Amino acid sequence: MGYGMAKVLMKGAEAIAEAAVRAGCRFFGGYPITPQSEILEYLSWRMPEVGGTFVQCESEISGISMVYGAAACGMRAMTSSSGPGFSLLQEGISYIASAELPCVIANIQRYGSGLGDIFVGQSDYWQTVKNGGHGDYRTLVYAPNSVQETADLTQLSFEKAEEHRNPVILLTDASLSQMMEPAELPEMCGHDPDVPAWALKGKGDGTYKRHTSVMYSMADYDSYIAEKYRKIERSEQRWESIETDDADLILVAYGISARLCEEAVEISRGNGKKVGLIRPISLYPFPNDAFLDACPRHGWLCVEMTMLAQMAQDVAIACGMKQRVFDLGGGVGFFDTDTVLGAIEDIFSRRRKEVYGI
Amino acid sequence: MKCARPKILFADNKYCPGCGHGIVNRLIAEILEESGDDKKALAAFAVGCSSWMPDTFGVDCVQAQHGRAAAVACGMKRSRPECTVFAYQGDGDALAIGLSETMWAAIRNENITVIFVNNGNFGMTGGQMAPTTLAGQITTTSPGGRDPATTGYPLNVIEMMRTVDVAYLARGALTDPAAIRKTKSYIGRAFEAQRTQAGYAFVEVLSPCPTNWKMTPLDSLTHISKVVEAVYPLGEFADWKMKK
Ligand SMILES: Cc1ncc(C[n+]2csc(CCOP(=O)(O)OP(=O)(O)O)c2C)c(N)n1
Numbered sequence: 001m002g003y004g005m006a007k008v009l010m011k012g013a014e015a016i017a018e019a020a021v022r023a024g025c026r027f028f029g030g031y032p033i034t035p036q037s038e039i040l041e042y043l044s045w046r047m048p049e050v051g052g053t054f055v056q057c058e059s060e061i062s063g064i065s066m067v068y069g070a071a072a073c074g075m076r077a078m079t080s081s082s083g084p085g086f087s088l089l090q091e092g093i094s095y096i097a098s099a100e101l102p103c104v105i106a107n108i109q110r111y112g113s114g115l116g117d118i119f120v121g122q123s124d125y126w127q128t129v130k131n132g133g134h135g136d137y138r139t140l141v142y143a144p145n146s147v148q149e150t151a152d153l154t155q156l157s158f159e160k161a162e163e164h165r166n167p168v169i170l171l172t173d174a175s176l177s178q179m180m181e182p183a184e185l186p187e188m189c190g191h192d193p194d195v196p197a198w199a200l201k202g203k204g205d206g207t208y209k210r211h212t213s214v215m216y217s218m219a220d221y222d223s224y225i226a227e228k229y230r231k232i233e234r235s236e237q238r239w240e241s242i243e244t245d246d247a248d249l250i251l252v253a254y255g256i257s258a259r260l261c262e263e264a265v266e267i268s269r270g271n272g273k274k275v276g277l278i279r280p281i282s283l284y285p286f287p288n289d290a291f292l293d294a295c296p297r298h299g300w301l302c303v304e305m306t307m308l309a310q311m312a313q314d315v316a317i318a319c320g321m322k323q324r325v326f327d328l329g330g331g332v333g334f335f336d337t338d339t340v341l342g343a344i345e346d347i348f349s350r351r352r353k354e355v356y357g358i
Numbered sequence: 359m360k361c362a363r364p365k366i367l368f369a370d371n372k373y374c375p376g377c378g379h380g381i382v383n384r385l386i387a388e389i390l391e392e393s394g395d396d397k398k399a400l401a402a403f404a405v406g407c408s409s410w411m412p413d414t415f416g417v418d419c420v421q422a423q424h425g426r427a428a429a430v431a432c433g434m435k436r437s438r439p440e441c442t443v444f445a446y447q448g449d450g451d452a453l454a455i456g457l458s459e460t461m462w463a464a465i466r467n468e469n470i471t472v473i474f475v476n477n478g479n480f481g482m483t484g485g486q487m488a489p490t491t492l493a494g495q496i497t498t499t500s501p502g503g504r505d506p507a508t509t510g511y512p513l514n515v516i517e518m519m520r521t522v523d524v525a526y527l528a529r530g531a532l533t534d535p536a537a538i539r540k541t542k543s544y545i546g547r548a549f550e551a552q553r554t555q556a557g558y559a560f561v562e563v564l565s566p567c568p569t570n571w572k573m574t575p576l577d578s579l580t581h582i583s584k585v586v587e588a589v590y591p592l593g594e595f596a597d598w599k600m601k602k
């Protein structure tokens with residue numbers, strides 16, 4: 001296909017696939033589920049073209065297990081899923097985190113519990129950000145809000161996964177993966193699987209390497225793991241602040257919801273209401289620093305496509321549990337910019353209840 | 359007969375006295391060193407009593423999730439086709455929780471070697487019923503003896519694998535030196551299949567678990583030759599060289 005540096009029109013899911021290839025990913029194992037199947041379809045021809053491996057696995061469990069094996073061998077490896085399939089990945093993600101290996105997982109959210117449905121949703125925030133798997137680990141989570149940012153953050157995910165020897169999750173949703181937008185893809189970069197210190201290639205004449213939970217017998221493991229994630233929390237917060245300096249109300253939204261909120265900020269400003277937006281780009285670590293020193297008169301409005309508030313809890317914590325936090329959610333019923341404007345109006349006229357009633 | 363311990367076994371194994379795992383570990387270690395494959399060996403160790411292996415078996419390795427060793431091994435082999443990749447699994451791991459990964463590695467005829475230790479129960483967790491538990495066998499979760507009417511019959515996975523195109527299938531035992539030598543030759547051929555890129559190779563080893571069987575080590579061996587082998591016959595069941 002050979003994209004140049006010019007912008008091309010592509011689907012979000014394809015942007016993930018092509019950006020992964022360009023980031024040096026040469027191993028993909030996964031299982032079809034809407035709305036992420038385009039990633040498999042794309043990589044089924046693209047991986048062989050670049051000498052990489054594509055496996056349509058018997059399940060998501062097998063997919064993440066193959067990624068575990070490939071990552072252990074020094075490969076840049078990835079899987080992707082959604083909803084019930086993402087649930088099945090959790091055991092493997094926990095093992096990979098425990099073995100301190102890098103890999104990238106794309107979670108294309110659909111809405112709902114159980115089988116749920118294939119339309120857009122953001123109801124897997126907690127599962128993705130707060131460890132869906134067992135144990136004492138974290139995964140870095142990036143949430144793009146456009147096809148361009150999807151491509152950029154895919155590449156960043158591979159870099160950060162290696163830098164921190166940790167799984168990284170790219171969290172998007174049905175709309176971002178299905179819609180087409182012009183995007184400029186990163187240039188092709190190479191990756192030599194022999195280079196990483198953790199790469200298994202046979203012990204040769206040296207000593208053998210093992211990827212297992214042996215570190216739990218290290219005397220200073222507790223302080224080691226605490227410092228690993230403290231460092232990530234200090235150095236990896238990413239967000240975008242829009243018109244927050246003088247804001248009387250600050251919206252907080254990630255991904256596709258943030259697009260509506262941007263529009264709501266613009267319209268509100270046009271109507272003389274000082275509204276701003278914080279758009280978390282890293283969800284773990286949550287960009288707490290963005291909230292430092294801000295104390296908008298009317299508080300904060302967390303907008304997310306889930307009816308039972310999830311990210312709102314992180315917003316409340318980021319505000320030290322001392323400020324007013326409202327939420328606007330939607331699950332089966334979508335909200336649009338007008339709904340957001342309605343919520344803003346309610347808050348300005350003190351008609352809306354706080355999410356946790358602090 | 360070689361008396362020196364293979365270098366791969368750099369520490370004493372941690373199995374119970376009379377356990378078959380120790381012998382199987384040794385056979386694999388000897389084969390890898392005799393062929394020189396130890397230098398490029400990659401192992402996916404299962405969860406079970408084999409979870410001790412990362413502490414005693416010195417080859418590059420991954421501790422796989424319970425049941426997923428075959429899939430982890432596929433990820434490794436496809437990433438490093440030049441390496442000798444094997445999965446080492448118990449019967450709970452490979453046939454209960456991991457039957458899907460086990461069968462699909464065979465169905466895709468992945469070029470890996472799987473060593474499968476059939477000791478008729480879940481050893482590590484205290485002797486619960488496994489897919490391989492014999493009909494009528496008492497375990498901690500079949501206190502009245504395994505009842506095929508409600509729990510199914512003992513699973514002969516080699517019979518399942520014979521229905522798909524794989525390179526090598528064999529079942530051996532550890533009941534006496536002759537049986538051990540034969541099992542070693544099966545394991546050797548399973549690695550040869552991989553070396554010659556013939557495809558998937560699987561060796562089942564009937565193995566004693568005296569601790570959970572509540573038998574002496576010697577009685578365990580007699581039990582295998584008298585009772586277990588009647589359900590799980592020994593021999594080679596697929597051989598890529600015969601196909602040509
Ligand atoms: C997902 C999961 N479920 C259950 C367990 C507990 N568990 C550990 S080992 C084991 C069974 C091992 O039996 P087998 O595979 O037959 O190996 P053996 O110990 O007999 O060699 C179980 C159930 C686990 N570690 N992970």
Ligand code: SF4
Nearest residue numbers: 373374377407481567
């Ligand atoms: S419990 Fe059984 S299988 Fe495990 S080490 Fe002891 S004898 Fe061997």
